[in-house]
Amino acid sequence: MTMTTYIGTVPIAARLGVTAQTVxxxxxxxxxxxxxxxxxxxxxxxxxxxxxxxxxxVTA
Structure with missing residues (x-):
């Protein structure tokens, strides 16, 4: 059985450079x-x- 890693909105927001509300x-x-x-x-x-x-x- 594979374990799935779950991430909260705050770490995702930091990674995307947006707010938790945007996530x-x-x-x-x-x-x-x-x-x-x-x-x-x-x-x-x-x-x-x-x-x-x-x-x-987006690639430049």
Whole structure:
């Protein structure tokens, strides 16, 4: 069985250079996820964050 690593909105926000609220907005719009709610907080699989970064990466 594979263990999935989940990341909270604050570390994701720091990695993306945005606020935690922006990360929550991305989750609600379905652009980042699937997200899991743990109490009042979201957790996103690390693989989903990497996939989002690959999709939105802008090359110069």
């Amino acid at each position: 929550r907005n991305l989750i609600r719009r379905g652009e980042l996820g699937p997200a899991v709610r743990v109490g009042a907080q979201y957790r996103i699989p690390a693989e989903a964050v990497e996939a989002y970064l690959e999709r939105t990466l």
